[in-house]
Amino acid sequence: MPDALPDPRSPAAQALPAGLLDALGGILGPRGVVTDPADLQPHLSDWRGLYRGASPALLRPASTAELAAAMRLLHAAAVPVVPQGGNTSMVGGAMPDEGGRQVVVSLARMNRIRDIDPLDMTMVAEAGVILKTAQDAAAEAGCLFPLSLSAEGSATIGGVLAVNAGGNNTVRYGNARELMLGLEVVLPDGQVIEGLRRLRKDNTGYALRHLFVGAEGTLGFITAAVLRLFPRPRATALALCAVADEDAALSLFRRFRDRDESSIRSFEYMSGAGMDLVLQHIEGATLPLAERARHYVLVDLASSRPDADLRGLMEGVLEEALEAGEVLDAALPESEAQSANLWRLREEHAEAQKRAGASVKNDVSVPVSKVPEMIRRCSAALEALIPGSRPVPFGHLGDGNIHMNLAQPDGVDGAAFLARSHDIMDAVNAVVRELGGSFSAEHGIGRLKTDMLAEWRGGAEFDTMRRIKAALDPQGLMNPGKVLP
Ligand code: MLT
Ligand code: ZN
Numbered sequence: 001m002p003d004a005l006p007d008p009r010s011p012a013a014q015a016l017p018a019g020l021l022d023a024l025g026g027i028l029g030p031r032g033v034v035t036d037p038a039d040l041q042p043h044l045s046d047w048r049g050l051y052r053g054a055s056p057a058l059l060r061p062a063s064t065a066e067l068a069a070a071m072r073l074l075h076a077a078a079v080p081v082v083p084q085g086g087n088t089s090m091v092g093g094a095m096p097d098e099g100g101r102q103v104v105v106s107l108a109r110m111n112r113i114r115d116i117d118p119l120d121m122t123m124v125a126e127a128g129v130i131l132k133t134a135q136d137a138a139a140e141a142g143c144l145f146p147l148s149l150s151a152e153g154s155a156t157i158g159g160v161l162a163v164n165a166g167g168n169n170t171v172r173y174g175n176a177r178e179l180m181l182g183l184e185v186v187l188p189d190g191q192v193i194e195g196l197r198r199l200r201k202d203n204t205g206y207a208l209r210h211l212f213v214g215a216e217g218t219l220g221f222i223t224a225a226v227l228r229l230f231p232r233p234r235a236t237a238l239a240l241c242a243v244a245d246e247d248a249a250l251s252l253f254r255r256f257r258d259r260d261e262s263s264i265r266s267f268e269y270m271s272g273a274g275m276d277l278v279l280q281h282i283e284g285a286t287l288p289l290a291e292r293a294r295h296y297v298l299v300d301l302a303s304s305r306p307d308a309d310l311r312g313l314m315e316g317v318l319e320e321a322l323e324a325g326e327v328l329d330a331a332l333p334e335s336e337a338q339s340a341n342l343w344r345l346r347e348e349h350a351e352a353q354k355r356a357g358a359s360v361k362n363d364v365s366v367p368v369s370k371v372p373e374m375i376r377r378c379s380a381a382l383e384a385l386i387p388g389s390r391p392v393p394f395g396h397l398g399d400g401n402i403h404m405n406l407a408q409p410d411g412v413d414g415a416a417f418l419a420r421s422h423d424i425m426d427a428v429n430a431v432v433r434e435l436g437g438s439f440s441a442e443h444g445i446g447r448l449k450t451d452m453l454a455e456w457r458g459g460a461e462f463d464t465m466r467r468i469k470a471a472l473d474p475q476g477l478m479n480p481g482k483v484l485p
Contacts, residue, residue, distance in 0.1 A: 015056035015100050017077045024059065027069045031109070034058040043104050046095050047088050047151075048354070048361075051447065053096035055082070055104045062109040064184060064192060064223045071221075072190030074103065080477045081105050083217035085159020086130070088151035090361055091446025093163060093216050093482055102480065107158050110223060116141045121229040122181060122198045127158025127222055134227070143229040146173040146265075150347045158222045164214035166442030168266045168300075168346075171398030173230065175442070176213060182226035183209040188219075188473045198226045211468065216444050217479040219472045231304035233265070237314040238300050240342045241321075241330040242293035246372035248326035249297050253368070253398055255317050256299060263310060266300035267398035269371075274349050274394040277407070281355040282348045286341065288331040297397070298346050349394050353407060358414030359392070360421045362404040362428040365441035371400055374435055378404045381427045386420065388412070401441035404428050425452075450485040 025033045034040060035057045044053045059081075061067040074081055080102045084094040096102035111128035118141050125134050131152040138145035147160060149167030159165075161183070165176045173179065182197040185208075195209050212222050243249045246269075253267050272294040278285050279292075301310045314332065321327040333339040353359045366374045379391040388409030395403040406424050408417040429439050429452070439452050454462060469476075469484055 016079060016103075020073065020077055020079065021057065023073055024057075024070055027073070028059060028061055028066055032060045032062060032066065034060065040104075043084055043087065043106070044096065046092050048090060048092075051092045051095040052098070053082075053102070054098055054100035055096040055102055056100060058104045058106060060106050060109050064110070064186060067105070067107070067110075067186050067221060067223060068190045068192050070105075070190075071186055071188065075189045075475070075477065078475055078477065079103055080480045082479050083107075083158070083162065083221055085127070085156035085162065086151060086154035088155050088159070089163070089446055090363065090443040091440075091448040093444055093446030093479075094159070095447060097481055105221070107156070107221070107223065113137050114224065116143070116229070117198070118143055118229070120198050123227045123229055124196060124198075124224060125157045125227060126224045127156060127161075129157045131155045131157065131160055138229050139232065141229075142232055144232045145179070145227060145229055147176055147179055150350055157225060157227070161213050161222050161225055162215065162217050163444040164442075166396065166399065166401060168268060168396065170396060170401075170442075171267055172262075172265050172302075177210065179228045180209065180213060180225055181228055183212055183222055184224040185209075185212050186221040186223055188475070188478045192223075193220075196224060196226050214444070216446065216483050218469060218483045219478060233302035234304055234306040235308040235310050236265075236300070236302045237310035237332070238298070238339050238342055239314055239318060239330050239332050240288065240345065241297045241299065241318065242289055242291075242328040243295045243297050244326055244328060245295055246375050248321075249295055249397060250368070250372055251324075251326050252297055252299070252317075252321050255321055256301075259317055260301075260313060263301045263303050263308065263313065264299070264398060265302040266298065266396075268298040268300075268346050268395065269397035269402065270296040270298065270346060270349065270394040271375075271392060272296070273390050273407070274352075274392045274405075275345065277352040277356050277392065278345055278348050281352040282344070284341075285344055285348065287345070288333075288338070288341070289329045291329070293328060298342060346394075349392075349403075353392060353405060356407055358408040358417045360406045360418070360424045361443070362406070362425055362439075363401070363441050363443040364404050364428060364432045364437055364439060365399065365401040366432060366435045366437035368398070368400040370435045370437070371397055371402060374431060374437065375402060375404070377431045378428045381431060382406050382424065385423060385427050386417070389417070396442075399441070400437075404432075445483045447482055450481070450483065453483065454485055 107127040110126040114124040185193040390407040
């Protein structure tokens with residue numbers, strides 16, 4: 001049933017200037033304006049359960065032209081808007097505030113893959129295409145779209161570009177930014193930047209496309225993108241290793257890099273604490289090693305050369321590392337099902353922590369060489385800060401990006417634990433700062449970390465960000481309260 005346009009006396013209509021919802025309905029049609037509270041509900045709380053917002057309406061334009069026309073109206077009426085993709089933000093980046101005036105805009109209906117070109121190795125995808133759908137479409141065309149992350153079944157192309165998502169294959173292919181050649185963007189005032197150029201070289205003034213990647217919807221809407229594709233892997237090898245400690249994990253990374261850097265597709269670290277939570281809370285998850293360990297590494301190798309002997313490479317490097325005492329045990333899958341189980345052990349980390357109770361996330365990065373020291377020092381600082389809490393470091397060791405998460409102690413009140421979130425983040429950030437790292441490696445700033453941005457990126461860097469925001473969105477209507485405090 002299409003949503004009927006709201007009664008002009010309804011709370012939704014009253015939160016907005018008179019006649020605006022009717023005018024939006026005229027542009028977007030009945031399917032494009034949602035005001036029924038039950039239909040709005042899923043768009044008003046975030047995946048982590050940190051925020052609960054309020055909004056008079058959800059807009060669902062079906063095309064760039066519809067969005068542009070709607071934005072012209074909203075801009076003229078000074079109505080704040082919150083872009084929302086798959087709503088999988090870890091930092092509340094897609095949540096309206098509690099005030100009830102911010103309109104949520106979803107581009108889920110703009111879900112066409114406009115073009116795939118295996119010669120140019122490009123895909124033109126609209127913002128609402130689900131990441132997994134883009135991966136599958138690339139594979140059907142005999143290519144690879146390599147961006148891969150735990151939320152890929154819900155995250156959208158617009159969302160992953162807006163937050164410059166990282167994920168499991170960044171070590172080889174880069175972040176979302178590196179996978180983007182051109183963008184189509186609707187600006188806050190409804191103008192459209194038509195930048196869907198599929199060029200490898202395009203040095204024509206300011207690279208505006210890069211402004212919108214990582215801006216988290218605070219400068220405009222990404223409505224479509226030209227994405228880079230890659231040759232599809234024809235040889236792969238995977239291994240789950242128990243390793244002696246954090247230094248052994250780093251040393252194993254170095255061994256693979258020295259032997260053949262180009263074959264490393266993912267190099268992921270997991271602590272024993274994180275693996276234990278996955279084995280406890282995720283149905284069907286099993287550890288294919290003789291014993292549980294305190295540290296694990298998942299190594300994924302891939303090559304587009306069918307004759308690349310990656311199994312040989314994997315076994316050779318692991319043998320050396322076993323002899324050196326760095327690797328304690330390893331499992332190499334013999335089937336697709338076994339490979340999928342190994343990846344599940346890694347990908348279900350976030351879900352397992354959610355099921356285990358309250359946890360605080362610290363998505364930090366340091367130079368790769370500093371990862372072992374960072375994990376050890378942060379773990380010690382967290383255990384001292386909250387006795388009985390469990391540090392759960394895991395993540396993208398090959399990028400120096402570890403999720404230095406902290407799970408609540410057993411038997412304590414989750415809310416009381418979460419009330420200490422800022423102390424917990426400060427304790428981690430103090431170490432990370434000393435090691436020359438970043439307080440947000442791949443999850444962005446959202447609503448959660450705006451104060452940290454001001455503190456870490458003060459001076460000319462922060463001032464320049466403010467001036468860019470003021471130039472493109474002088475009324476502060478795009479995703480207010482995110483990124484910049
Ligand atoms: C992941 O890599 O699984 C997510 O980015 C991490 C998280 O839950 O912090
Ligand atoms: Zn991650």
